Amino acid sequence: xxxxxxxxxxxxxxxxxxxxxxxxxxxxxxxxxxxxxxxxxxxxxxxxxxxxxxxxxxxxxxxxxxxxxxxxxxxxxxxxxxxxxxxxxxxxxxxxxxxxxxxxxxxxxxxxxxxxxxxxxxxxxxxxxxxxxxxxxxxxxxxxxxxxxxxxxxxxxxxxxxxxxxxxxxxxxxxxxxxxxxxxxxxxxxxxxxxxxxxxxxxxxxxxxxxxxxxxxxxxxxxxxxxxxxxxxxxxxxxxxxxxxxxxxxxxxxxxxxxxxxxxxxxxxxxxxxxxxxxxxxxxxxxxxxxxxxxxxxxxxxxxxxxxxxxxxxxxxxxxxxxxxxxxxxxxxxxxxxxxxxxxxxxxxxxxxxxxxxxxxxxxxxxxxxxxxxxxxxxxxxxxxxxxxxxxxxxxxxxxxxxxxxxxxxxxxxxxxxxxxxxxxxxxxxxxxxxxxxxxxxxxxxxxxxxxxxxxxxxxxxxxxxxxxxxxxxxxxxxxxxxxxxxxxxxxxxxxxxxxxxxxxxxxxxxxxxxxxxxxxxxxxxxxxxxxxxxxxxxxxxxxxxxxxxxxxxxxxxxxxxxxxxxxxxxxxxxxxxxxxxxxxxxxxxxx
Amino acid sequence: xxxxxxxxxxxxxxxxxxxxxxxxxxxxxxxxxxxxxxxxxxxxxxxxxxxxxxxxxxxxxxxxxxxxxxxxxxxxxxxxxxxxxxxxxxxxxxxxxxxxxxxxxxxxxxxxxxxxxxxxxxxxxxxxxxxxxxxxxxxxxxxxxxxxxxxxxxxxxxxxxxxxxxxxxxxxxxxxxxxxxxxxxxxxxxxx
Numbered sequence: 001x002x003x004x005x006x007x008x009x010x011x012x013x014x015x016x017x018x019x020x021x022x023x024x025x026x027x028x029x030x031x032x033x034x035x036x037x038x039x040x041x042x043x044x045x046x047x048x049x050x051x052x053x054x055x056x057x058x059x060x061x062x063x064x065x066x067x068x069x070x071x072x073x074x075x076x077x078x079x080x081x082x083x084x085x086x087x088x089x090x091x092x093x094x095x096x097x098x099x100x101x102x103x104x105x106x107x108x109x110x111x112x113x114x115x116x117x118x119x120x121x122x123x124x125x126x127x128x129x130x131x132x133x134x135x136x137x138x139x140x141x142x143x144x145x146x147x148x149x150x151x152x153x154x155x156x157x158x159x160x161x162x163x164x165x166x167x168x169x170x171x172x173x174x175x176x177x178x179x180x181x182x183x184x185x186x187x188x189x190x191x192x193x194x195x196x197x198x199x200x201x202x203x204x205x206x207x208x209x210x211x212x213x214x215x216x217x218x219x220x221x222x223x224x225x226x227x228x229x230x231x232x233x234x235x236x237x238x239x240x241x242x243x244x245x246x247x248x249x250x251x252x253x254x255x256x257x258x259x260x261x262x263x264x265x266x267x268x269x270x271x272x273x274x275x276x277x278x279x280x281x282x283x284x285x286x287x288x289x290x291x292x293x294x295x296x297x298x299x300x301x302x303x304x305x306x307x308x309x310x311x312x313x314x315x316x317x318x319x320x321x322x323x324x325x326x327x328x329x330x331x332x333x334x335x336x337x338x339x340x341x342x343x344x345x346x347x348x349x350x351x352x353x354x355x356x357x358x359x360x361x362x363x364x365x366x367x368x369x370x371x372x373x374x375x376x377x378x379x380x381x382x383x384x385x386x387x388x389x390x391x392x393x394x395x396x397x398x399x400x401x402x403x404x405x406x407x408x409x410x411x412x413x414x415x416x417x418x419x420x421x422x423x424x425x426x427x428x429x430x431x432x433x434x435x436x437x438x439x440x441x442x443x444x445x446x447x448x449x450x451x452x453x454x455x456x457x458x459x460x461x462x463x464x465x466x467x468x469x470x471x472x473x474x475x476x477x478x479x480x481x482x483x484x485x486x487x488x489x490x491x492x493x494x495x496x497x498x499x500x501x502x503x504x505x506x507x508x509x510x511x512x513x514x515x516x517x518x519x520x521x522x523x524x525x526x527x528x529x530x531x532x533x534x535x536x537x538x539x540x541x542x543x544x545x546x547x548x549x550x551x552x553x554x555x556x557x558x559x560x561x562x563x564x565x566x567x568x569x570x571x572x573x574x575x576x577x578x579x580x581x582x583x584x585x586x587x588x589x590x591x592x
Numbered sequence: 593x594x595x596x597x598x599x600x601x602x603x604x605x606x607x608x609x610x611x612x613x614x615x616x617x618x619x620x621x622x623x624x625x626x627x628x629x630x631x632x633x634x635x636x637x638x639x640x641x642x643x644x645x646x647x648x649x650x651x652x653x654x655x656x657x658x659x660x661x662x663x664x665x666x667x668x669x670x671x672x673x674x675x676x677x678x679x680x681x682x683x684x685x686x687x688x689x690x691x692x693x694x695x696x697x698x699x700x701x702x703x704x705x706x707x708x709x710x711x712x713x714x715x716x717x718x719x720x721x722x723x724x725x726x727x728x729x730x731x732x733x734x735x736x737x738x739x740x741x742x743x744x745x746x747x748x749x750x751x752x753x754x755x756x757x758x759x760x761x762x763x764x765x766x767x768x769x770x771x772x773x774x775x776x777x778x779x780x781x782x783x784x
Contacts, residue, residue, distance in 0.1 A: 100648040106638055107777065157774040158642045181777065183648035230653035272780050485671030558668050567671035 089178045089199050091212075092219040093192055095226045096261070096444045101192050102182050102206070102271075104199075108161050108174035110152040112143060116171030120144045123169050127152065130163035155179065180206075182271045187229045190292040191222065191263050191391075191442060194271035202274070203290065205442065208392045221444045223259035228252060231558045232264040236527070239551045240266060243532035243542060249293035251421060252559065253524045255429035255515060257445055258438030258453075260389075261523065261563065265293040293528065295387065298395040298418045302495030303357045303477075303544075304513050305414030309366055310354050310468060311431050312377040315461040318369040321468075322583045324349045325368075327361040333406050338363050338413075341494075351581055354468045355476035357492065359413040366412035371403045374411065380456045381427035382437060383419050390442045395420040414493060421511075425526045428513050432469070432489075432521040435462040470518040470579045481514055481549045483556040485567030487575060490514025490525075490552070492544035497531070507531050510544035512552050519578035522565050527552045646773040 093102040110131075117123050120143040128136050131153055142150040152172070156164070164172060180195040193204020201207035205222065212220060236248040252262040269289040281289075291297070313319035327348045331338040340358050353361030366374055378384055378399075386394045398418040400407040410416035422440055430437035436453035445451060469489035472478045477492040493511045496503040511528045515521040527548040534540035538547070560567070568575055660666050 099651070100644060103641060103645050103648075105642055105645055105777075155777065155780070157777045158639075159774055179777070179780070181645055181773070181780075183645050183773070183776075184652055187653070227653060230657075234657075272776060483671070485674075557671065560671075561669050561674060567674050 090180060090195070090201075090206075090214055093205060093213070094219045094221050095188070095224045095229075096221065097225065098219075098221070099226045100183050101188055101222065101224070101226070102180060104178050105158070105181050106176055107155045107157075107179040108176050109154045110156055110161075110164060111173055111175060112150050112152050113148055113171045113173065114143050114145050114150060115148055117143050118170065123171075126167045126169060127164070127172075130167065131160060184226060184229075185272060186268045186270045187226060187233060188222075188224055188263075189268045189271050190265050190290075190294070190393075191224060191260075192271060194274040203393065204271075204292075205390060208390050222442050223254075223261060223444045224263065224442065225261050225562065227562050228262035228559050229264060231555055231562075232262045233266075235551050235555050235558075236264060236266050239527075239529055239532070239547060243529065243535060243538070243547050245529050245533070245547070246531040247288075247293060248530060249297070249421060249528040250555070251294050251425050251526050253425050253429050253440065255433040255521050255524050256438075257449070257451055258426065258429065258440050259445055260440060260442050262559070263294050263442075265291070265297075292391070292393050293421065293530070295389060295391050295420055295422045296393040296395050297420055297528075298398060299421065299509055299528070300415050300418050300495050300498060301421075301424055301511060302414040302493035302509065303359075304424060304491055304493030304511055305411065305417070306354060306357060306362050307428060307431060307465065307469070307491050307513070308378060308381060308383070309362050309374075309412040310350065311457060311461055311465050312374055313350070313365045313369050314464055315377070315457040316369055316373050318373070319350050319365055321350050321464060321581060325353060325361045325364040327353065327358045327364070329360075331360055331363055331409065333409060336406060336410070338409060349583065351468055351471055351584060354491075355471050357413075357472075357477050362412040363409035366408050367405065371405065371408045374408055375403050378411075378417075380437075380454075381430060383417075383423050383427055387420055387422045387426060387440060389422060389440045394422075397423065414495060421526050421528055424513060425524050428515065428526075429524045430456055431462055431465050432515045432518075432524065433462065434459045466515075466518050466521065467579050467581050469515065471581065471584075473514070477543075477545045478512060478514070478549045480545060481512060481553045481556075483516070483553045483560070485570065486556050486560050486565060487517035487519055487568060487570055487579075488514050488553070488556055489516070489518035489579075492549060494543040494545075508542050510542060510547045512544050512548040514552055514556075516556055516560065517565060517568060517575075519568075519575050523559075523563060525552060525556065527555070642773075649773040649776065 090102075090104045092100060092104070095101055112123075114120070120140060123143055124136055124140040127139055128134060134153060139152065142152070153160075155177075156174075161174065164174075178199060180199060182189075182192065182194070189204075191204055193206035193208075194202055195206050196202050201210040201213060205220070206213060209220060232250045232252070236250055239245065240248050247266050249265040250262065251260060251264075253260050267289045269286075274290070310319075314321070324347045327340065327343070328345045330340075338359050340356075340360055342356065343360075344352070344356055344358070348356065348358055348361045350361075350365070352358070353365065375384075382388075384397055384399055386396050397420070399411075400416055407416050426437070426440045430453075435455055435457040437456045438451055438453045441451070466489060469491060470487070471489075472491055473481050473488050478488075478490055481488050481490055490513055493509075493513070495509045495511075496505055497507040497509055498504075499507065509528065509530060510532055511526065513524065513526045515524040529544075529547045529551075532542040532547045534542045534546070570576075
């Protein structure tokens with residue numbers, strides 16, 4: 001202030017002179033102190049703020065690193081450079097013993113960038129040395145083409161890929177693609193199904209459970225047993241060869257759970273080449289091969305239906321094991337004549353009707369019970385609606401509407417109603433297991449699990465049916481089904497195929513449905529032979545008793561040890577008492 | 593005082609910086625290692641998948657049956673050969689009349705009697721030792737198919753590579769069965 005005053009006071013101050021700015025703020029002492037005090041306060045406040053913030057950061061660090069070690073690690077794990085091991089696009093499918101039925105392998109394709117190839121001659125030589133099936137001239141031409149991309153070979157095997165990698169030629173690259181492989185080939189072709197080139201399921205489990213297969217929830221375990229499949233395959237192939245049949249099919253079901261242990265339909269195909277690449281095959285034949293007779297087939301099963309008819313009559317109380325029906329004359333109704341194949345021409349008791357497979361007796365039994373009872377019983381067994389199973393290829397049953405008396409009669413012995421073999425075995429499993437209907441399934445259940453079931457008939461009816469089915473094998477049409485030790489019981493069926501409204505005598509569908517061991521059934525088996533022809537060994541017969549039945553016996557003998565069914569002494573009191581029919585005791589039973 | 597403080601903080605900053613970088617590089621190394629291991633795991637898993645598929649392929653029941661027919665001639669087990677429990681196996685009927693009735697024998701000398709009873713040849717064993725004629729026949733057939741010298745020339749445990757699985761009679765024409773997974777994949781590749 002003073003200096004400023006002094007300058008101003010200068011009397012001879014140059015006109016343009018301006019006093020220089022003061023070097024330091026010229027303030028009063030009191031004023032300066034107050035100002036400095038304010039600054040210091042502000043500084044302290046700012047420092048305190050920073051300290052607090054840094055303290056928070058430090059505390060947070062301590063919390064993350066020391067106090068919650070695990071979560072911090074998992075937090076860090078989330079930001080990792082390499083993705084976890086990539087699971088394949090489609091999950092594996094395995095059988096009940098973890099054998100691979102379908103798997104996905106990485107299959108690389110080899111391509112080259114010719115601009116990067118240094119020495120085309122040498123590269124060609126090297127490629128040919130590991131892929132000898134390629135044409136050297138063609139490869140060389142490709143490598144000197146000067147393009148930026150040429151295919152060398154599509155779909156290499158893992159070993160070939162390794163060999164090519166070992167060559168170490170720059171400019172050779174792989175494009176990776178996943179391929180579905182079925183190591184067992186045709187063994188479970190219809191069940192497992194196959195995939196298209198874009199890895200979408202097109203048939204079988206691959207199609208029906210496409211979402212689950214793609215969901216990568218680990219391998220999908222089927223209830224099938226590859227060994228049982230193989231035995232079915234071998235024996236059915238033999239039957240087709242022996243009787244020059246058009247096809248055959250077989251299914252084996254665990255009657256206590258509804259699990260399908262074996263399912264085979266012949267002719268079949270190799271899912272590794274589903275497109276029927278064999279030029280010898282006509283499209284119709286290729287289609288025939290992919291047709292699953294068990295689930296998609298819709299057949300008039302013939303006498304096999306007498307199981308349902310008899311069970312219906314017994315369960316409704318209309319008939320008993322001692323009741324007799326007149327089977328001495330053919331039945332004429334409308335334009336139909338119902339006759340017996342091997343008629344006894346007398347009154348027959350219910351066990352006799354079943355054992356000798358009498359159409360007349362069965363028809364009379366059905367009429368006795370009436371259309372309403374018959375229809376509702378078949379509906380309860382699930383024979384009037386498509387089977388429920390983990391496959392999309394499921395047939396819709398055909399039955400008459402309206403349900404007339406003539407239909408009642410023909411349905412009694414399995415004509416005029418067409419169902420799939422899968423429906424039949426599911427229903428028969430319920431009939432022999434004590435009357436509990438389980439849904440058929442292709443997925444393995446955990447051991448000891450008891451799936452929900454519906455009681456569809458009295459346990460007593462089931463017991464009587466077991467006795468009757470055993471009788472057929474002991475004395476009736478299926479004596480050749482006796483696999484000694486395994487107490488087989490069942491029913492044969494030989495139906496003439498319906499071609500455009502009339503039945504063809506020469507085109508038969510011979511089938512046998514059985515269960516074993518009959519005193520406490522574990523497995524049901526259905527064997528179907530499509531259009532068998534009689535041979536010298538079968539005395540010209542192509543009926544079920546000569547075709548499906550002996551095959552069933554051989555199959556049961558082979559699969560029973562695998563399925564853990566112990567053989568028993570069939571003459572032991574425990575077995576005979578369980579399967580004894582009182583009304584036939586002491587009588588001489590005529591064999592069929 | 594101020595200078596000393598400055599030096600102290602400078603040293604601290606340098607030390608902290610150095611440690612940070614050291615830790616950073618160490619972490620980077622570990623991450624690289626982790627990635628390497630992960631890549632290796634993926635490769636190993638792929639390899640395992642391929643080997644499992646190949647093993648399954650070589651265990652095709654058809655192929656095993658054919659190998660059995662060639663080299664072993666084992667027959668399917670029959671109900672006669674199966675017994676449910678040890679009680680069901682009948683003991684051999686007492687041969688020559690012993691000096692004392694069995695009960696007395698056990699009481700008199702439990703030592704030697706018990707093992708003797710256990711060592712009694714069981715009917716099951718004898719049945720297994722004397723194969724039924726069907727087995728003998730298969731074995732004979734196997735001999736015809738592959739002469740003994742060829743069998744011994746083979747590696748023993750491993751079947752000769754030429755032993756392609758022979759398909760059983762089929763309902764119709766089929767493609768020739770490839771003898772390895774590689775061949776199968778190659779065949780698929782051809783087809784597509």
